[in-house]
Amino acid sequence: MFVLEKAPAKINLSLDVLYKRPDNYHEIEMVMTTIDLADRIELIGLDEDRIIIESENRFVPNDERNLAYRAARLLKTTLGIKQGVKIKIEKYIPVAAGLAGGSSDAAATLRGLNRLWSLGLTTSQLAELGSKIGSDVSFCVYNSTAVARGRGERITELKAPPACWVVLAKPVMGVSTQTVYQKLKLENVSHPDTTGMIEAIKQSDYEAMCERIGNVLESVTLKEYPEVLQIKKLMEQSGADAVLMSGSGPTVFSIVRQESRAYRIYNSLRGFCNEVYMVRMLGYHQNLD
Numbered sequence: 001m002f003v004l005e006k007a008p009a010k011i012n013l014s015l016d017v018l019y020k021r022p023d024n025y026h027e028i029e030m031v032m033t034t035i036d037l038a039d040r041i042e043l044i045g046l047d048e049d050r051i052i053i054e055s056e057n058r059f060v061p062n063d064e065r066n067l068a069y070r071a072a073r074l075l076k077t078t079l080g081i082k083q084g085v086k087i088k089i090e091k092y093i094p095v096a097a098g099l100a101g102g103s104s105d106a107a108a109t110l111r112g113l114n115r116l117w118s119l120g121l122t123t124s125q126l127a128e129l130g131s132k133i134g135s136d137v138s139f140c141v142y143n144s145t146a147v148a149r150g151r152g153e154r155i156t157e158l159k160a161p162p163a164c165w166v167v168l169a170k171p172v173m174g175v176s177t178q179t180v181y182q183k184l185k186l187e188n189v190s191h192p193d194t195t196g197m198i199e200a201i202k203q204s205d206y207e208a209m210c211e212r213i214g215n216v217l218e219s220v221t222l223k224e225y226p227e228v229l230q231i232k233k234l235m236e237q238s239g240a241d242a243v244l245m246s247g248s249g250p251t252v253f254s255i256v257r258q259e260s261r262a263y264r265i266y267n268s269l270r271g272f273c274n275e276v277y278m279v280r281m282l283g284y285h286q287n288l289d
């Protein structure tokens with residue numbers, strides 16, 4: 001028996017940090033959506049009681065450090081499951097990029113094992129389990145558009161954003177999420193209008209969505225890594241409707257309505273950056289241009 005699951009990347013349309021909590025996490029409020037850049041997870045049932053990770057990507061650990069491994073182990077220990085699983089990860093999402101690739105692999109593993117082992121868990125039960133693996137895993141379990149609060153695990157789903165293209169560029173280095181949060185100085189940041197962003201999405205108001213885009217973590221990463229700032233400026237000059245860094249970075253994305261303009265940005269960035277992608281926000285397959 002085997003099942004296949006798609007594990008899409010996320011982008012943060014807005015990311016606000018409210019305060020640092022006593023547990024050393026930060027209280028956040030962010031609007032996120034999934035994009036059509038996805039890893040592929042294959043889960044193959046094993047009779048023996050073990051978890052095997054297979055991945056060709058040299059940046060992805062194939063032992064218990066892998067977030068998909070942790071997801072399988074968590075389900076097994078929580079529900080006392082004695083069967084094993086081989087988890088094959090075909091990696092397409094860049095690693096340590098601010099796109100939640102590892103979290104999405106963990107979430108896809110939770111969804112897929114729920115099917116493979118006929119566990120009958122609800123999405124909110126899977127999301128609650130996911131929060132024990134990482135702050136972004138709950139959102140990835142829902143696999144949609146949502147506001148995430150708390151340390152990221154309190155999810156309120158939203159309708160899909162207005163139809164548009166997303167062009168992403170990732171500079172060569174990876175960024176440590178923990179270090180970015182540690183270096184954040186909240187007294188110096190301008191906070192995004194989260195309520196306005198939620199309202200824009202509810203009203204399917206593309207212009208308002210573009211105006212409300214914002215990420216307080218840019219104040220750290222753009223300062224520490226001039227190459228990320230350079231990509232952001234290039235995208236702005238290339239005629240994007242909105243440009244933002246995703247999560248803690250270093251990936252920067254442009255939002256554009258017209259396909260022709262998305263291609264122009266994609267082509268102009270390819271000269272500067274090895275990893276450039278042009279995708280749609282998920283859920284849109286027609287009437288784009």
Ligand SMILES: C[C@@](CO)(OP(=O)(O)O)[C@H](O)COP(=O)(O)OP(=O)(O)OC[C@H]1O[C@@H](n2ccc(N)nc2=O)[C@H](O)[C@@H]1O
Nearest residue numbers: 024025026098099100134135136151177178181247248249
């Ligand atoms: C910044 C964001 C935005 O979506 O994404 P990425 O850039 O990682 O994709 C998330 O908040 C990242 O979520 P995730 O990567 O799952 O974080 P975790 O593994 O739980 O935590 C990594 C580290 O980040 C810090 N952290 C994380 C979440 C949070 N609300 N406050 C924090 O201070 C903590 O220092 C923690 O040790």
Ligand SMILES: Nc1ncnc2c1ncn2[C@@H]1O[C@H](COP(=O)(O)OP(=O)(O)O)[C@@H](O)[C@H]1O
Nearest residue numbers: 065066067095096097098099100101102103105
């Ligand atoms: N399945 C996985 N895919 C990618 N990275 C993983 C995975 N499991 C664990 N990791 C580790 O998690 C770290 C962060 O990866 P990732 O989720 O891609 O980044 P981000 O948190 O920036 O979105 C990587 O450095 C990698 O070593």
